[in-house]
Amino acid sequence: MIQNDDDPAVRGGKPAPQAGPNTASAFEVFLVFLKLGLTSFGGPIAHLGYFRDELVVRRKWIDEAGYADLVALCQFLPGPASSQAGFALGVLRGNGLLGGLAAWAGFTMPSTIVLFAFALGAAALTGPAAEGLLHGLKLVAVAVVAHAVWGMAGSLTPDRSRAAIALAAVVIVAFGGGSAGQIAAILLGALAGLLFSSRQAPAPVLHAEFPVSRRGGAVALALFAVLLLALPLVAAATTYQGLALFDAFYRAGALVFGGGHVVLPLLQAEVVAPGWIGTEDFLTGYGLAQAVPGPLFTFAAWLGAVMGPAPHGLAGAMIALVAVFLPGLLLVYGMLPFWDALRLRPASQAAMRGANAAVVGILGAALYDPVWTSAVAAPRDFATALAGFLLLAVWKAPPFIIVVLLAAAGTLMRLI
DSSP, X not given: OEEETTSHHHHTSOOOOOOOTTOXXXXXXXXXXXXXHHHOOSOHHHHHHHHIIIIIIISOSSOXXXXXXXXXXXXXXXXXXXXXXHHHHHHHHTTSHHHHHHHHHHHHXXXXXXXXXXXXXXXXXXXXXXXXXXXXXXXXXXXXXHHHHHHHHHHHOOSHHHHHHHHHHHHHHHHHOHHHHHHHHHHHHHHHHHHHHTTSOOOOSEEEOOOOOHHHHHHHHHHHHHHHHHHHHHHHHOOXXXXXXXXXXXXXXXXXXXXXXXXXXXXXXXXXXXXXXXXXXXXXXXXXXXXXXSOGGGHHHHHHXXXXXXXXXXXXXXXXXXXXHHXXXXXXXXXXXXXXXXXXXXXXXXXXXXXXXXXXXXXXXXXXXXXXXXXXXXXXXXXXXXXXXXXXXXXXXXXXXXXXXXXXXXXXXXXX
C-alpha cells in the first residue's frame, strides 16, 4: 500500500491499515504469483528480476526505491531472499498475512508439484532436446537479470557517489564471495550512504506501508527463536520421526545465508549423514531443482518424498517444505514493521540509498557469476541472451514470452 507523508492522517501517527484501491484479494495475489512461479527460471537473483518487471514496472505494487529497500532487507536475513521478498510483497498487496501466504503458495506450488511428481517415479528429462531446453532457460536468466540491473542502476545509482558504491560492491562480492561478501557489501554501502548522501533531501514522500503491527512482528520473531531453540530438544526427547524431520529442515532454513544454493551442504548434513537418503538420490533431486521454475528451496519437497524412514511421500514432502521455508518467512514478517519505521528517518534513508546502490552492484556481480558463466559459452548464446534482453528492455515483452522464445531457441541450437 502506498501512503503519502503529507496526508494529515499519516502525520498524526501510523494509521491502521485499511483495504483500498491499492490492495487486492488473496486469490488475486495467488494468481499473480502463480504466474511468476510458472515462469521464473534461473535462481533467486533472476527471481528478483522477474518480480521487479512484473510487480514494480508493470503492476506498480511498490516503487523502485521501496523494492530495492525490501531486497536489501531480505539479503540481510537468513532464508531464501526471493521467496521472502515475494512473501512481503504479498503482505503489502494482499493487506496482511493471508496475502503473504497466498503469494508464497502461488510462487512455490509449480516447482513443488513437479519435483514431487519426479519423486514419485517420473523419468528425468534426458537427451539433446531436453538439454537444449534447460540451456535456453539459463539464457532466459541472463536476459532477465541484465534487464533488472539495467533498470535498477538507472534509478538507484543516479550520481557518482552511488555509482562508486555499486562498483565497490562488485569488487567486494568478487573477492569476498558467498553470502558473507554480499552482507559486507550492503553494510559498507549503508555506511557510505551515511557519509556521502546524508546532506541530501529526505527520500520522496511515497513509501511502502506494510500492514503488520509491531506486536505481530514481535510475535513472529519470538516464534522463530522458540522453534529454533526448542525443536532440537523436543525432537531429541521423542522418537517421532516427523518431528525430527521438521527440526532438521527448519534448522537448515534458519541458518542459511545467501539463498538456495547455500542450503545444499546444510541439508546434506541433515538428511544424508543420518542415512535418511542416499547421496545419489540427494544429488539427483538437486539437479532436477535447477531445471524447474520457482524457488530452489522446493528441493525439500523431493527430499521429504523420497526419504527412507516414514513419514515420506506426500506427508514427508509437506513437512520438509513447510519447515525449510518457515524460518525465513517468520523473520521477514517480524522485521517488516520495524524496517518500515526505520527507513522513514533521514539517517536511515541515507543509509538505504547507499545499501540500494550496493544491491545494484551485487546484482551486477551475480549477472556475471553464476548467471553468465553458467549459460553463455558461445557467440550464439550471447546473441540469444541479447535478443531476450532487447525484447524486455526495448519492446517491453512480458517475461513469459522470453521464457518460451529462448527455451525454444535453446532446444533448436542443440538439435541442429
